[in-house]
Amino acid sequence: MTRILFSDKLDNCVAKWRSAGLTVIGPVQGESLSSYATVEKGTDLHLGMVLPDRSLKELFFPQTEPMLRYTIKKNEIETADFTPPSAQRIIFGARPCDASGLAIDDPLFGWDYKDEYWFQRRNESVIVTIACTKADDFCLCTSLKLAPDSTKGTDVLLRPLDKNRGWLVEELTDRGREAFAIISEYLQESSETALPTVEVPEKFNLDACVAWLQNPENFDSKFWKEISMRCIGCASCTYLCPTCHCFDIQDEGDTYSGIRRKNWDSCSFALFTMHTSGHNPRSTQSARWRQRIMHKFNYFPGKFSVNSCSGCGRCSRQCPVDMGITETLQEISKL
Amino acid sequence: MITQEKYRTTVKELLANGTIKMAIGYRPGSTSDRRRPLFIRTSEEADQLVLDSTCITNLSGYLVAEGLLSDEKRVGIFLRPEGIRSINILAAEYQLNVDQIVIFGFDSTGREVRPLQGQTTSDFSALLSEIRENPPLTTKEPLLERIEKMNAKERFDFWQQEFSRCIKCYACRQACPMCYCRRCIVDSNQPQWVNTSSHTLGNFEWNVVRAFHLSGRCVQCGNCDRACPVNIPLRFINQRMAKEVVDGFDHFAGLSPTQEPVLASFKKDDTETFIL
Structure with missing residues (x-):
């Protein structure tokens, strides 16, 4: 019962x-x-x-x-x-x-x-x-x-x-x-029974994708440039994502008083990794998109043994240029 | 379909004879009603080209991103009339050389898509003047009518409510062909001129900066409005600012690549109603 x-x-x-x-x-x-x-x-x-x-x-x-x-x-x-x-x-x-x-x-x-x-x-x-x-x-x-x-x-x-x-x-x-x-x-x-859950088809082989991402040779693959050519570098995907968690700490106020705030930040932005010197280690959008995918499916699980993606699909659903994790991992599956 | 086939062939020819190094167009997206930007460099890629009434996105922003034109080679691009106006504005603001752009013009009525005759921006000047004189009829938007009837206080409250959803993802900026600044004012952080927080004040600051910066430059392609993940009706702000610029300065942006930018030029007969 x-x-x-x-x-x-x-x-x-x-x-x-x-x-x-x-x-x-x-x-x-x-x-x-x-x-x-x-x-x-x-x-x-x-x-x-x-x-x-x-x-x-x-x-x-x-x-x-x-x-x-x-x-x-x-x-x-x-x-x-x-x-x-x-x-x-x-x-x-x-x-x-x-x-x-x-x-x-x-x-x-x-x-x-x-x-x-x-x-x-x-x-x-x-x-x-x-x-x-x-x-x-x-x-x-x-x-x-x-x-x-x-x-x-x-x-x-x-x-x-x-x-x-x-x-x-x-x-x-x-x-x-x-x-x-x-x-x-x-x-x-x-003693009633519930409705069956919806069938959600598998869209890619996650293990194969993760293995490809973990191979250091693929860090500089031409794939990254190709897949992200149309990325416009907004933070729509990261800000709607239920797991993206990066933030920036900023002081707002004048010389004498203010409030220190914790604000969402995004690896999609060029400014995210901009050094004070002006040098940017992720100077292209492809490097930034690679970071997002690597972080979710390689670095994060490497540290916490869990992928940083729960499959909600918001990144693809809301993307102004119809990109997203699904397409990227589907394309990696084909490599 | 005929237009699409014809353009596929044209793109292949121009790639093969070296006239262009790339064409920027559309291909199928993840669902039947979506289209994705496509970068055509080979004949096989040209076969992916789709051209139909759902090809809405103004692609001209890609021309000025990450140095695409820096090798001085030509690039082809699929554009609706407002996209052609964007090219003119970018040229007038010295962001690109129109000689490097081969335009594949198109427009649509209902589901019918048709080609526009011409390849360089000057070929379309008659068409753009005609659009200025007789703007295409747009469907009435009840929300716009509601906003137009509001007094200043009600309008302020309305936009405050709308901006309260803003998350400062800057999709509006990134999707806009006119937002090409190497470093946007909101990203200028030595010192931080504009707050990064997306609280009420911060959201207002961003959206007001954006509205003013696009005045006299926006062609109302709607990229910002469609990109906004929290559905703020940004098009109404830009439409209104464009109207103000037409009324106040008789300036319709993007008519030619040599048109002076309205807020960066001075005329003795400018009205001075805005000077307090």
Whole structure:
């Protein structure tokens, strides 16, 4: 016997979680963009989309974040730290790729220096993921050895029933069990079976691609120039990516006081590796695109034993010139 | 299809006889409604060329990226009328030599694509003047009508709301043929002139810089608007700025490669309504 959460109880659940002090967040279709956003009612959630335009990353690692305020005085510098406002959150209706993205980035943010901004939000968030019963042409989780029902990064996995009636509940972590204990009165025992997950065709052989990338001879391959000729060097792919995590630290203010901020940065930009001298070790767009692919499928797994891609497909879906990880790895598979 | 076949043959001929070293066009994309930029250097690559009504992207920016024209050889490029205007502006701003550009012009009505006669920008001057006099009818955009009816406060609030989605990925800049600066003002960081943060102020700073810098230079190809991953309706800003420049300075950008850039030239009879 498993438990079921029926869709018509979602409003009650959201109300219950909110009265228990949780901020409820989920996929919301705005006027011109979809994203994970705070909701007040269950009916505000748009659970039918393949996945939101914007990834879950930004709820843990916002595009700009104040770190400290500084004031320079005659003989001293005063500083005051900013910490993220504490808020217990439940993210209802994450997609498995987005939830996986968080788990992929955990070792990065906790490796040598423990990023308190990231981990405070991670510790304060319960991730309730809904398994996918539909996909689009750009989804590629299965090519990354993940699946439409991956549980990586997830506290509770929901498997949809037919006719949007609700979900089978699989509680995976203590944090998930605690959050669902709050709404246990709305869960029903049942022996129903869930809908099958969507078939997402494999688009390339990941192992073969990784082997090619790991071969030092291919670092200077002509392939990089060819595949990236049309790259225009924007950061659309990196900023929508659920795992890209690079940031820059900037002081904003005048000579005497200001705020130190942590802002998203992208390896697509020429400025990313520009030295103070003016020399740029990645002086061409092909070198920058190579870096993005190498980082995700060679350097990152070399350090953390996991690829830095969860197969959401946003990079390809949103690219102004129709590039992306899928095409690049497909082309590498053919080499 | 006929236009596409004809152009494939032309490109192959011009490559074979050494007139051009490369042609920049379109090929199929990852879904049936998408097209990708294509760089044609061989006869086989020419066979990948697609030319239909979905070929929308203004490709002229590639001409000034990473020194493509620095060897002084000729490059062919597929352009709609607004793309030809971009070439004229780039030439007027000394970014390229029009003698190095072989234009494969095309336009479309509905799903029908047709070739435009000519190969160099001067061949199209009559066409561009005609477009200036009789701009092609565009479909009415309800949002634009809504914006036009707003007062200054409402408009400010509207754009603040729109810019709040901006993530400063600079896709608008990178997709724009006119944004060729070797180092954009927002990337000038010794000192950092413009905040890098994409908070309310930072997003406003970027978008206002962009709007002013493109005034009198934008041909409304729509590359920025389509590239924006967070769907900010950037085309409305550029359309409005272009209208201001036409109204204030009688300047329609990109008519010829020798047209003086409006904000970089001085005329005694310029109106002075903007001087407070």
